[in-house]
Amino acid sequence: MAAPFTTKGNSIENLIEIKGARHAYQTASGPLPVLDGLDVAVPSGTFAAVVGPSGCGKSTLTRLVAGLMKPDEGEVWLHGERVTGPRKTVGMAFQNPVLLEWRTILDNVILPLEIVAPTMPRKDRIARAMELLDMVGLTGFEGKRPSELSGGMRQRASLCRSIVHKPEVLILDEPFGALDAFTREDLWQTMRDLRAAEPFTAVLITHDLRESVFLGDQVIVLSGRPARTQYVMDVDLPADRTLDVLFTPKAADMLHVLRDQIKIAQGRDVEGQA
Amino acid sequence: MFRKIATPVIAILIFLGLWELLVWANGWPNYKMASPSDLPPAFWKYKELFFVMGWQTLWRTIVGLFLAVIVGTLIGMIIGFSKLARDALYPLLIGFNAIPKATLVPVISLIFIGQHDFNTILMAFMISFFPIAVSVGIGLSTLEPEYRDILRALGASKFTIFRKIALPKTLPEFFGALKVSATLAFIGTNLVEIVSPHGRGLGALFKSGETNGDYPLMFAVLIALAFLGIILYYAVIFLERVFAGWADREGN
Ligand SMILES: Nc1ncnc2c1ncn2[C@@H]1O[C@H](COP(=O)(O)OP(=O)(O)OP(=O)(O)O)[C@@H](O)[C@H]1O
């Protein structure tokens, strides 16, 4: 069965679709609505950056896409199929790299293959992991324990783990949020290079507008809780962008618009329009 | 390596020296306080008994501790994974743990009359499973959700997540508790050995020393118990190194 919202005959098909999602968590003090009319469409092979006020429901969005929970109302589609539960074609990385301390970096990266491809020979697993470690600049660290690596290196290893099984969908929940500014920019570039080399379609949650513009093909702004899709911006910048692009007038305009949208989402007045 | 062994040995020698000095300086007779020099003759005199009884105490403690590991881990898994079970079982567990185990000795020996080995093992088990259950339970229930989600998002089963992530991640806490439990299990074993009439084990040997007014023997038993306790403790440390050595941060 095909997804109802894909534009058939179009060369770009939406790989991820969330349509009219509503959800409330049941808490001790009654239901807490977190999603209220969330619409997301991510064409195959593109990168969607999602920004929004703190606590608005961004991580909840990622859990819907990953099939870790179902919305009370609305639909989630992946690759033309209704999402009803977890699937092997998803990869995830979080702000906390959650590496397993008792495994080497290499064996941490291999972990998803143990679940997704249980019959894959170990030498093939190692080859695949080493290929990725090389791309993120961790060659020579494969035998180390996570505690022997810096925060940025751990996050690089975590990124490798999230794509080692060639997922269709990569879900990134603020993966660079805990890093210092310089390391973060290094990782943006690493992410850009991985994107060119690997076939995934990505959803990136972030608090950093510059990051959303640098990495995203579109930026989706969510309203404050309960989150709905407030604003969608197409990022019309070259695919092989460098950090310099952030200093162009075009990017500055985009950042300005996004800033205003975030203020609206936070329920604050936009300067000059109050 | 040499320093690692030499340091505690020297510490022990200094301790024995001070003890000897204390007894000598006060002129205590050995029915008040035996001195270290009284101990080798006591060991020598009863050397067969020490081996037989020491072995009795050791194997029963280890069996009790082994049961505590199995049952404690199971209980820990139940309270770690199910909030309902946690709410239901915690008060019961804590209440049971709060009962001074000495009061249970007569209860047990009435229920299982004459089953000396069984009673001893049961007591060692009862006194030592609690720290294991609690530490495994807390370890599992405080596992950050992201650790679960990296595998759950791929459709991994609960059992796979437990085996690959939750279990290894809980091992450091588990071994911390096992060190406490190993000591407690000895207390449980000895409690029954001392209190039971016609008991066996080092506890019973202590009791016979007391009955016969053989004070050096009593002190020798205490030393033997300390020795067994140290052996068991280091056995646990060894297992910890093998299975959870990764938790040991180098350089501190
Ligand atoms: N399992 C849960 N049960 C109850 N409430 C929850 C649960 N998970 C999240 N919430 C609440 O729902 C709201 C949205 O959570 P979510 O984690 O999706 O927000 P977020 O946008 O990712 O926040 P942040 O910017 O801090 O990462 C928050 O107020 C949170 O406290």
Ligand SMILES: [Mg+2]
């Ligand atoms: Mg979040």
